[in-house]
Amino acid sequence: MPAERSISQGPAPASAPLGTCSPHHEAWRSLARTHAAVSGRMQEALAAAGLPPLAWFEMLAAIASADDQRMRMGELADALVITRGGLTKLVDRLVKAGLIERTFCDTDRRVSYATLLQAGAELLEEMVPVVSAELELAFAARLTERQADELRATLDSVRGTACSGE
Amino acid sequence: MPAERSISQGPAPASAPLGTCSPHHEAWRSLARTHAAVSGRMQEALAAAGLPPLAWFEMLAAIASADDQRMRMGELADALVITRGGLTKLVDRLVKAGLIERTFCDTDRRVSYATLLQAGAELLEEMVPVVSAELELAFAARLTERQADELRATLDSVRGTACSGE
DNA sequence: AGACAATAGTTGCGCCCACAATTATTTCTG
């Protein structure tokens, strides 16, 4: 936090409208709120069904989508957009739950994989309908498939610049 | 977590593609990843500038957008899409930092307001350019204002169903 | 080959938020 400015105490005089800005800013606010709302509902639905949290689903889904049902730690961290440190512990939990296992690369002993186990695949299939139901409610009710595709393209484009640029 | 199923140990046989689904599902995955990526970049930029985290900005911006520069705790929690318990502590931190203060309602002694202070308004104005810069990079570089507006409308619609429906 | 940089992953620490239980106040009901 920056050093104390000349702190003129007391309530701020309601001057210019600071909250509302450009359409881009509005779009971002809407993006953040929508993400929070939808993922919150998913978490709720999963908890109500006695299932593990959304992060577990995303991890299982990511691994399952790989050809050989396994993924390097680093790739996984990128896919879930969390830090490598965070990923290590997330993987720890799924390993402890018997859903995945750590396997190793014999050509490069630094890398390790998270490999899907049978129990993980089964749990994933159990979680899919719950997540899909929320998705139906939030997306399918309002968007045609074509619109959803456009939305995805737009978001992918935004993320592209956000990742590449630096 | 559900009770142990008949745990057939061993790696899962790569069968049906579990990861890829409907356009709606793809759109959701893209939404989640884009949110994480962009907000991550903002956090980074704020930290690099020696400024407080994004949550502080969102709270200050929310209060500043109110007519009388103050907001009820409940409304604020809804605006930021966090729980009331979480909000209480977030407000505590901003109060301790001298950015806002708690004020009370004399017609209903249950409600309390978070009221913007001068220092809070000043910090907000200091944070706006940093956040806007990231926004420029992520959104303005790829989207016209019209596209951003459509994106916002689409997301608002999705959030509408996600919030109303139950 | 030997030293230095780069890469992959893990660990310790701390912050932040969700959840549930609690307090305080207001509104409803008989």
Added chain:
DNA sequence: CAGAAATAATTGTGGGCGCAACTATTGTCT
């Protein structure tokens, strides 16, 4: 009006993630 239900906010507890420091392995440069 007394008691129950509803509403607003707070507190304690716990888990999850980011950050920075660390270990281990591989690549690079002379």
